[in-house]
Amino acid sequence: MTQPKKTVSDSVRRVAITPDSLVASQLLLNHQGKLWIEHAGERYxxxxxxxxxxxLTK
Incomplete structure (x- = not known):
């Protein structure tokens, strides 16, 4: 049997976001340097x- 793909909800990291928040890109991007973002029903x-x-591309 194959394992189902993990989703973000499988391993959620919670952080406090403020107007002055700064997040290092290394924390967002995977080992290939990519991150899929869903916004208003569109994928980027x-x-x-x-x-x-x-x-950032659509």
Whole structure:
């Protein structure tokens, strides 16, 4: 049998978010430098480029 894929809800990390919050990108991006974000029913990909910049694409 194959294991079901883990979702964010399977391993939730909770943090207090304030107007001055700062989160290191290493905490958000996976080992491939990617993070899928769902917003208003649309999916976006945040990824780190080879030049160590961040790009958000739809």
């Amino acid at each position: 990909l945040l990824r780190r480029t080879s030049n160590n910049r961040l790009i």
